Amino acid sequence: MPGNRPIVLIGPMAVGKSAIGHELAKLLDVPFVDTDNMIVDAHGSIASIFAGRGEHAFREIEARTVASAVEHAEGAASVISLGGGAVLDSGTQQLLGRCTVVYLECDEETVASRIARNSGRPLLAGDAMARWSALFITRKPVYERLANLVVDVRQGSVSELGHRLEVALRDYAAAKQEVEN
Numbered sequence: 156m157p158g159n160r161p162i163v164l165i166g167p168m169a170v171g172k173s174a175i176g177h178e179l180a181k182l183l184d185v186p187f188v189d190t191d192n193m194i195v196d197a198h199g200s201i202a203s204i205f206a207g208r209g210e211h212a213f214r215e216i217e218a219r220t221v222a223s224a225v226e227h228a229e230g231a232a233s234v235i236s237l238g239g240g241a242v243l244d245s246g247t248q249q250l251l252g253r254c255t256v257v258y259l260e261c262d263e264e265t266v267a268s269r270i271a272r273n274s275g276r277p278l279l280a281g282d283a284m285a286r287w288s289a290l291f292i293t294r295k296p297v298y299e300r301l302a303n304l305v306v307d308v309r310q311g312s313v314s315e316l317g318h319r320l321e322v323a324l325r326d327y328a329a330a331k332q333e334v335e336n
């Protein structure tokens with residue numbers, strides 16, 4: 156595995172960061188944290204934060220939460236799944252330089268069914284797919300720039316994708332080791 160760096164999963168809403176991250180952590184037998192869940196545990200539902208305090212306040216809470224998750228995880232292997240928009244914060248972008256960042260790549264067609272199964276995403280209110288696509292267009296270059304590794308998650312079950320990520324991470328770690336030696 157890539158040293159003792161936290162493995163951080165990034166990507167747009169509903170690609171499977173939480174589900175696949177959880178699976179990957181089980182396979183690697185390392186701790187798993189989901190920063191959206193940390194926020195909900197500490198501050199209540201994401202929808203209620205957006206409604207009561209606005210997106211700006213949510214982003215501040217999110218940046219602090221991600222920093223605390225990464226700092227707490229450093230020095231040991233672990234898996235951290237971020238919320239879809241967490242990568243927009245410049246402090247978070249800097250912190251991710253100390254992690255192994257995996258971008259879960261998906262497309263509109265595949266994500267449509269995954270969105271349908273989930274609710275409570277305030278930024279997808281109304282026409283969820285149109286909102287998803289608009290956000291994806293602006294964020295895609297950020298995901299691509301921050302990623303050490305890109306994994307296509309369009310095909311396969313959560314369990315299969317967990318295995319695929321594990322293999323991709325082992326290959327990445329081996330290639331990195333070879334360059335460093």
Ligand SMILES: Nc1ncnc2c1ncn2[C@@H]1O[C@H](COP(=O)(O)OP(=O)(O)OP(=O)(O)O)[C@@H](O)[C@H]1O
Nearest residue numbers: 168169170171172173174238239269272311312313
């Ligand atoms: N490969 C897959 N096959 C089938 N269902 C999937 C797959 N990946 C994720 N899902 C399902 O799609 C839904 C969205 O996944 P998940 O919540 O993990 O997305 P996310 O990337 O964490 O989204 P968010 O950015 O909103 O946190 C969940 O119900 C999850 O179980």
Ligand SMILES: O=C(O)C1=C[C@@H](O)[C@@H](O)[C@H](O)C1
Nearest residue numbers: 168191201238239240276277
């Ligand atoms: O993409 C986003 O901006 C978001 C994604 C979710 O994970 C949550 O963090 C929240 O709904 C905002």
Ligand SMILES: [Mg+2]
Nearest residue numbers: 172173191237
């Ligand atoms: Mg999630």
